[in-house]
Amino acid sequence: MASTEDKAASKENASSWKDSFYNPRTGEVLGRTASSWALILLFYLVFYCFLAGMFALTMWVLLLTLDDYVPRYRDRIPTPGLVIRPSTLDITFNRSEPQKYEVYTKELENFLEKYNDNVQEMNSECTPGVYTKKDEDQEKMDKVCPFKRTSLRFCSGLTDNKFGYPEGKPCVLLKLNRIIGLMPDGDPYINCTIKKDNPVQMHYFPREGKIDKMYFPYYGKKAHVSIYQANSSRLELFVEIKHQCCKAESSRAYTVRLFHS
Structure with a gap:
């Protein structure tokens, strides 16, 4: 009797472990549906594109302040080597x-x-x-x-x-x-x-x-x-x-x- 109960519990654990990756009843993968995964990926795509744009804008503004021919600070090297x-x-x-x-x-x-x-x-x-x-x-x-x-x-x-x-x-x-x-x-x-x-x-x-x-x-x-x-x-x-x-x-x-x- 105990052996039968152990086998049933083992099968239930295996099924629960498999369902955590893919649940055929709800169609979820790792706990999310296809639409949920699409929304979260879209969010991170927009978020990181925004960060990249902010970085590029900051670098562009910084480069506008620099001269192509003369460095901003020239007092660090008083004499040539x-x-x-x-x-x-x-x-x-x-x-x-x-x-x-x-x-x-x-x-x-x-x-x-x-x-x-x-x-x-x-x-x-x-x-x-x-x-x-x-x-x-x-x-x-x-x-x-x-x-x-x-x-x-x-x-x-x-x-x-x-x-x-x-x-x-x-x-x-x-x-x-x-x-x-x-x-x-x-x-x-x-x-x-x-x-x-x-x-x-x-x-x-x-x-x-x-x-x-x-x-x-x-x-x-x-x-x-x-x-x-x-x-x-x-x-x-x-x-x-x-x-x-x-x-x-x-x-x-x-x-x-x-x-x-």
């Missing part, structure tokens, strides 16, 4: 082992390729020593001053594609980061100092490490797509020299340590 190539603060190599400095020379060559004369044919000649400004009625600055690799002389890679590394006189390129509207007073220049008392002589190209004022001011990426504000320094001697002897032959490993302050 420097980019060093090769991209390392410690340049260590042995000039008798070309594979040690090959990675540096390849990086320098790749960095300077975009400043070849054939790449800058569309750029306009500018007056040296004078700021290159746009007219007040101009929305865009359509004049871009070219940067000649030849101004880097021995560090241009045109006459020496090894950039002095086989002779133990490595070239180091320094590139000034761009800041919109920056107009430096006087003649901007880069000066490298040595923190240790070592007999180091540095040659700058262009001469005296000067950056011509014709590359200033910068009006933004949309106006100055390929402008280059740069300087390079060629180290004739070295900050640190290490001697290593092997089989009565002397070889030197040169280390250049660069600091930006």
Whole structure:
């Protein structure tokens, strides 16, 4: 008798569990009829479309307040930074082992390729020593001053594609980061100092490490797509020299340590 009652209860539970997903008597699925599901889905569709529309409207109003050429806040970066190539603060190599400095020379060559004369044919000649400004009625600055690799002389890679590394006189390129509207007073220049008392002589190209004022001011990426504000320094001697002897032959490993302050 008890067994029969247990079987009946089990069948009733199974039927109730199935009816919770689909009830054939009322046609409900998960407790809702087809019309109820249609209404709830329509509600959420309209609700989320409304939220998306509000978000799009808010973004549109925000973008209307922004300038395409000048950022709203420009006081967070008071001075421009420097980019060093090769991209390392410690340049260590042995000039008798070309594979040690090959990675540096390849990086320098790749960095300077975009400043070849054939790449800058569309750029306009500018007056040296004078700021290159746009007219007040101009929305865009359509004049871009070219940067000649030849101004880097021995560090241009045109006459020496090894950039002095086989002779133990490595070239180091320094590139000034761009800041919109920056107009430096006087003649901007880069000066490298040595923190240790070592007999180091540095040659700058262009001469005296000067950056011509014709590359200033910068009006933004949309106006100055390929402008280059740069300087390079060629180290004739070295900050640190290490001697290593092997089989009565002397070889030197040169280390250049660069600091930006």
